[in-house]
Amino acid sequence: xxxxxxxxxxxxxxxxxxxxxxxxxxxxxxxxxxxxxxxxxxxxxxxxxxxxxxxxxxxxxxxxxxxxxxxxxxxxxxxxxxxxxxxxxxxxxxxxxxxxxxxxxxxxxxxxxxxxxxxxxxxxxxxxxxxxxxxxxxxxxxxxxxxxxxxxxxxxxxxxxxxxxxxxxxxxxxxxxxxxxxxxxxxxxxxxxxxxxxxxxxxxxxxxxxxxxxxxxxxxxxxxxxxxxxxxxxxxxxxxxxxxxxxxxxxxxxxxxxxxxxxxxxxxxxxxxxxxxxxxxxxxxxxxxxxxxxxxxxxxxxxxxxxx
Amino acid sequence: xxxxxxxxxxxxxxxxxxxxxxxxxxxxxxxxxxxxxxxxxxxxxxxxxxxxxxxxxxxxxxxxxxxxxxxxxxxxxxxxxxxxxxxxxxxxxxxxxxxxxxxxxxxxxxxxxxxxxxxxxxxxxxxxxxxxxxxxxxxxxxxxxxxxxxxxxxxxxxxxxxxxxxxxxxxxxxxxxxxxxxxxxxxxxxxxxxxxxxxxxxxxxxxxxxxxxxxxxxxxxxxxxxxxxxxxxxxxxxxxxxxxxxxxxxxxxxxxxxxxxxxxxxxxxxxxxxxxxxxxxxxxxxxxxxxxxxxxxxxxxxxxxxxx
Numbered sequence: 001x002x003x004x005x006x007x008x009x010x011x012x013x014x015x016x017x018x019x020x021x022x023x024x025x026x027x028x029x030x031x032x033x034x035x036x037x038x039x040x041x042x043x044x045x046x047x048x049x050x051x052x053x054x055x056x057x058x059x060x061x062x063x064x065x066x067x068x069x070x071x072x073x074x075x076x077x078x079x080x081x082x083x084x085x086x087x088x089x090x091x092x093x094x095x096x097x098x099x100x101x102x103x104x105x106x107x108x109x110x111x112x113x114x115x116x117x118x119x120x121x122x123x124x125x126x127x128x129x130x131x132x133x134x135x136x137x138x139x140x141x142x143x144x145x146x147x148x149x150x151x152x153x154x155x156x157x158x159x160x161x162x163x164x165x166x167x168x169x170x171x172x173x174x175x176x177x178x179x180x181x182x183x184x185x186x187x188x189x190x191x192x193x194x195x196x197x198x199x200x201x202x203x204x205x206x207x208x209x210x211x212x213x214x215x216x217x218x219x220x221x222x223x224x225x226x227x228x229x230x231x232x233x234x235x236x237x238x239x240x241x242x243x244x245x246x247x248x249x250x251x252x253x254x255x256x257x258x259x260x261x262x263x264x265x266x267x268x269x270x271x272x273x274x275x276x277x278x279x280x281x282x283x284x285x286x287x288x289x290x291x292x293x294x295x296x297x298x299x300x301x302x303x304x305x306x307x308x
Numbered sequence: 309x310x311x312x313x314x315x316x317x318x319x320x321x322x323x324x325x326x327x328x329x330x331x332x333x334x335x336x337x338x339x340x341x342x343x344x345x346x347x348x349x350x351x352x353x354x355x356x357x358x359x360x361x362x363x364x365x366x367x368x369x370x371x372x373x374x375x376x377x378x379x380x381x382x383x384x385x386x387x388x389x390x391x392x393x394x395x396x397x398x399x400x401x402x403x404x405x406x407x408x409x410x411x412x413x414x415x416x417x418x419x420x421x422x423x424x425x426x427x428x429x430x431x432x433x434x435x436x437x438x439x440x441x442x443x444x445x446x447x448x449x450x451x452x453x454x455x456x457x458x459x460x461x462x463x464x465x466x467x468x469x470x471x472x473x474x475x476x477x478x479x480x481x482x483x484x485x486x487x488x489x490x491x492x493x494x495x496x497x498x499x500x501x502x503x504x505x506x507x508x509x510x511x512x513x514x515x516x517x518x519x520x521x522x523x524x525x526x527x528x529x530x531x532x533x534x535x536x537x538x539x540x541x542x543x544x545x546x547x548x549x550x551x552x553x554x555x556x557x558x559x560x561x562x563x564x565x566x567x568x569x570x571x572x573x574x575x576x577x578x579x580x581x582x583x584x585x586x587x588x589x590x591x592x593x594x595x596x597x598x599x600x601x602x603x604x605x606x607x608x609x610x611x612x613x614x615x616x
Contacts, residue, residue: 102530127527130607131594141612146529176526186523189513191530197505198531200571202590204564205497215494217597218484219435221454222410222499223506223538225603228594230531235587242575242583253572256512257565263508264561267550275550279543282510286439286536289525295533299438301609304449 006167007096008033011068013061013083014075015039015048016234017129018100020138022072023053025171028140038064040075048135062090070096070167073111077101078240080110093118096160100126102187102237104151104180106244112153120160123180124150126173127191133234144172145293151180188248192241193256196249198230199238314475315404316341319376321369321391322383323347323356324542325437326408328446330380331361333479336448346372348383356443370398378404378475381419385409386548388418401426404468408434410495410545412459412488414552420461428468431488432458434481435499441542452480453601459488496556500549501564504557506538507546 010032012019019037026032037054038061039045049057058064065071065087073083080099091097097119101107104123115121128146130137148168152161165175178186205216205224216224242249266274289295296302318340320327327345334340345362346369347353357365366372373379373395381391388407399405405427409415412431423429436454438445456476460469473483486494513524513532524532550557574582597603604610 127530129530130612132607137607147526149527186519186527187530189516189519190524190527190532193512194509194531194535196571197509197568198534199587199590200568201502201505201564202593203586204501204560204567206590206593207567208497208560208563210490211494211497213593213596216498216593217600217602218455219457219494219498220597220602222435222437222495223502224498225594225597226506226534226538227502228590228597228603229609230534231587231590232594233587233591235584235591238587239580239583243578243580246575246578249575250572252512252516253568253575255516256509257568257572259512259515260505260508260561260565263504264558264565267554267557267561270551270554272547272551275547276543278511279507279539279541279546282507282514282536282539283541283543285510285514285521285525286533286540288521289528289533289536292525294525294528295536296611298611299440299445301537301611303604303606303609303611304438 003030005033006031006163006170007069009036009068010034011036011038011065011071012054013038013064013071013073013087014079015044015053015135016074017133017137018126019072019074020048020051020053020135021140021142022074022138022171024138024140025143029170031167031170036064036068044135051135053135060086062086065090065095067092068095070098073097073099073101076237076240077103077107077244080107081114084111084114088114088116091116091119095119096164097121098124098164100124102191102241103245104183108151108153108180120157122150122152122156122161122164124148124164124168125183125187126168127187131229131232133237141172143168146173148173148175149183150175150177151183152177184245184248185251188245188252192245192249193252195230195233195238196242196253197256198227201227202231311338313341314339314471314478315377317344317376318342319344319346319373319379320362321346321372321379321381321395322387323352323361323443324382325441325445326434327380327382328356328359328361328443329448329450330382330446330479332446332448333451337478339475339478344372344376352443359443361443368394370394373398373403375400376403378406381405381407381409384545384548385411385415385552388415389422392419392422396422396424399424399427403427404472405429406432406472408432410499410549411553412491416459416461416488428465430458430460430464430469430472432456432472432476433491433495434476435495439537439540441545449480451476454481456481456483457491458483458485459491460485492553493556493559496553496560500553500557501560503538503541503546504550504561505564506535509535510539
């Protein structure tokens, strides 16, 4: 490896989809000298070893962070306080501590109070993922062309922020900084509500007395199958997101329900013009998302490989 | 073309995604002697000519169906009555008249009363599509491995039903028969509600004062982008589906909202166990859909081409 690593030692606390993807990309790009991996789950840690995701492995987060220049909390967001408390006594002065959770205000509230003086805590969130989870799910290109949001506070160390920004950029991501509360509202819209809606519709379909499960599956290409992707995501991760981003999630869910009720009323009263207007104005948004490089334009996400 | 065509002459009334896909596949498989195409829209008909989707073209449906052995109504479901009335005097005795709409009871009610004696009307629905529409959107493999549902009534001519079944199978589809009312309920679940939910969430996201459109797009990989696919579908088609499958759509929408309210309450009261339980039981459904061949197992629908 010819270029100088950004961190001599990186500690990954939790080694699921995001943790293992970080391991793959930092190795490919030569971004760190060595990786220590910890997981609360013995099974996960054993699998991480088999996959060679780290250079050292530790059952406890406290052991994993010793001498680490950067520590990334990659466990579900609800674990933030316990991890912060456990690792605090072992953190190296000057180390950067960050995370990858989909909720930021709660993670800051959980972790920052435990951070020793001289340790730089900056919460972060790579907006990337798949419906798969666990140490086998990671791949090096996960962050490529996706956005990582950092939510530094006013007292942030500028050098530490620059280093962490450089790290994520080297992982392939675009980096944006944002206020934590605003992040939580934005992600409620672009991630948490879509996730909840998906879980909900899949659950509704699973609980009908009049339509069989076999029918739901056979005719899922009518649109339903799209929702099953998000609804296959890690339950622990998403439970924690809901519980730790309660107010933003409830606010956006309230909006969604209000709009849905209006749509329901338009259907009941046969107001075709109102429906046509909504269905028309939503159409361009996909084109815009494709234009900014966050989606592909192949029909059906390209999954059906259409062709003559 | 060595094998005998199933129909000497096929008439396609409407030449959007489904009509043009039928044209491509029947040509590839040699299923018909010739194709006549009609569209109410001059622009669409001109484009169909440019694409060579038919052998004859007619501005009126009545002209297109002359001498046709099979007539397929491929226009939005709301056009059924007008099309049936227009074509009735010109239909060839013994012809099969069918459709491809996502609602069946309404199409039968609109079309069947106009059918002359000796003409065989059998409503149908290929459960397949993409978010693209118009004569350019079609491709020959659209129906491959998907299901086509036929909803014959008790007085159906068995030979006509067998012929239409053979036709769809030759287009690559699996064929199932079902009661029209049951079809409409099943499709409300697997297609109409997913479609409405997608339109609704994209519209909710587009109308927030506190989150910019640029933010919605940049961070759409958090899940939102999945919904924009369905929300980019043809507005006319979907307006008609909502208006013509009102009772089933309202029933399933009611269920969905009820379940969503329960989920919202669990979030408000911090009931993590209830959330975890829902999020866990929805997980297996995707695996089952993959197992029955209606979805692929690549992460993110394969669109991000992950790989080391």
